[in-house]
Amino acid sequence: MHHVTGTSVSRPALCSTTMNSSPHGSHASIDILEELQLIAAQNLEKLDINKYYEVVCELGKGTYGKVDLVIHKIRGTKMALKFLRKKTTKLKSFLKEYSISLYLSPCPFIINMYGIAFETDDYYIFAQEYALAGDLFDIIPPQVGLPETIAKRCVHQVAIALDYLHSRERHDPVHGARAVRHHWHEGFCVDYSTDVWAFGVLLFCMLTGNFPWEKAMPNDAFYDEFVRWQRRRTGTVPSQWRRFTDEALRMFRRLLSIEQERRCSVKEVFSYFNQCWMLDTENGNGGGGGLASSAPPLDISSSSSEEDVLVDRLKQQSLSPACVVAKGSIMMDTHYSSMSANSSPSSTGSYERVNRENNERGRILVATPIEICV
Numbered sequence: 124m125h126h127v128t129g130t131s132v133s134r135p136a137l138c139s140t141t142m143n144s145s146p147h148g149s150h151a152s153i154d155i156l157e158e159l160q161l162i163a164a165q166n167l168e169k170l171d172i173n174k175y176y177e178v179v180c181e182l183g184k185g186t187y188g189k190v191d192l193v194i195h196k197i198r199g200t201k202m203a204l205k206f207l208r209k210k211t212t213k214l215k216s217f218l219k220e221y222s223i224s225l226y227l228s229p230c231p232f233i234i235n236m237y238g239i240a241f242e243t244d245d246y247y248i249f250a251q252e253y254a255l256a257g258d259l260f261d262i263i264p265p266q267v268g269l270p271e272t273i274a275k276r277c278v279h280q281v282a283i284a285l286d287y288l289h290s291r292e293r294h295d296p297v298h299g300a301r302a303v304r305h306h307w308h309e310g311f312c313v314d315y316s317t318d319v320w321a322f323g324v325l326l327f328c329m330l331t332g333n334f335p336w337e338k339a340m341p342n343d344a345f346y347d348e349f350v351r352w353q354r355r356r357t358g359t360v361p362s363q364w365r366r367f368t369d370e371a372l373r374m375f376r377r378l379l380s381i382e383q384e385r386r387c388s389v390k391e392v393f394s395y396f397n398q399c400w401m402l403d404t405e406n407g408n409g410g411g412g413g414l415a416s417s418a419p420p421l422d423i424s425s426s427s428s429e430e431d432v433l434v435d436r437l438k439q440q441s442l443s444p445a446c447v448v449a450k451g452s453i454m455m456d457t458h459y460s461s462m463s464a465n466s467s468p469s470s471t472g473s474y475e476r477v478n479r480e481n482n483e484r485g486r487i488l489v490a491t492p493i494e495i496c497v
């Protein structure tokens with residue numbers, strides 16, 4: 124028996140009924156997603172939140188609602204409850220978001236789910252694992268970036284999550300047949316190459332603490348400089364990119380190819396892990412003046428003490444009442460787009476964090492909304 128209720132923490136078993144409305148015929152992932160939605164719809168109960176959960180604090184706000192840290196009163200489990208306002212969220216959209224999150228949650232680097240979904244008069248709600256270490260952007264020192272070893276560990280995890288996400292998407296026979304990696308998913312057109320692009324931008328942000336440009340548009344000087352270099356119209360490495368080794372630049376060239384069809388897959392970054400990415404040795408970044416080939420291999424499985432300290436600090440912050448507003452999560456946005464519509468880069472190209480509700484500093488951004496204009 125499946126449970127998708129406010130009191131159960133078991134994952135739903137799949138029922139045998141399907142809602143196969145796919146325009147392209149049946150496919151395992153589509154069927155599973157549809158079944159998950161059906162199960163959730165059938166089991167959506169109205170619950171009195173206070174009966175089952177003690178609300179500890181608000182973790183953050185999104186476009187469609189808020190996320191609270193709660194403790195399950197019977198089990199004592201800490202969870203993040205995601206509230207989507209009924210006024211602005213259709214039941215179908217809620218079921219879709221919930222089911223997709225559930226469907227992707229087996230990946231160790233995608234936030235876990237508890238199989239709990241319910242409603243109140245004003246909200247649709249589902250429960251997620253509480254990501255206590257905070258949002259990735261919380262740990263990137265502005266205009267400095269993360270030490271290379273830590274950035275690589277994050278990149279490694281994000282790449283695995285993205286690759287997992289891509290591997291679970293449905294291959295569209297029509298678009299797949301053209302070299303362009305478009306995939307259709309529940310009416311969404313999923314474009315791998317856009318994710319790869321955003322992933323490349325994220326890598327740059329992690330390593331430098333800046334965005335590479337404000338907008339990926341021809342009138343942006345940083346972007347224009349980058350495009351000219353990418354298209355080999357100039358041999359001069361763009362100013363923002365001179366801190367990287369040749370190997371890292373090769374990687375960025377592949378990830379951030381202007382032509383979508385020439386972009387590599389996310390997995391290709393793994394082949395660059397044993398090379399140094401940064402030229403400077405400040406901040407723990409160890410390019411060694413370009414002696415990239417002598418770099419020790421990265422041990423992804425072990426955790427450095429520097430990283431432990433960072434995580435400890437974040438745990439303390441996330442538990443401190445002073446930081447109730449937005450200690451987020453190190454997690455992937457699984458909404459088929461890797462770009463945040465809420466980002467607001469500063470004029471220096473460094474990121475600022477903007478609260479969507481009240482415009483205070485303190486919100487988390489992933490990347491400038493990037494449009495590729497060629």
Ligand SMILES: Nc1ncnc2c1ncn2[C@@H]1O[C@H](COP(=O)(O)OP(=O)(O)OP(=O)(O)O)[C@@H](O)[C@H]1O
Nearest residue numbers: 182183184185186190203251252253254450451452
């Ligand atoms: N599982 C979680 N654990 C801890 N914090 C979380 C969790 N999920 C969300 N948050 C926090 O709540 C904030 C809002 O999350 P939410 O998922 O509603 O919005 P979003 O995905 O960031 O943005 P949008 O809904 O606009 O796409 C996040 O930015 C993060 O800080």
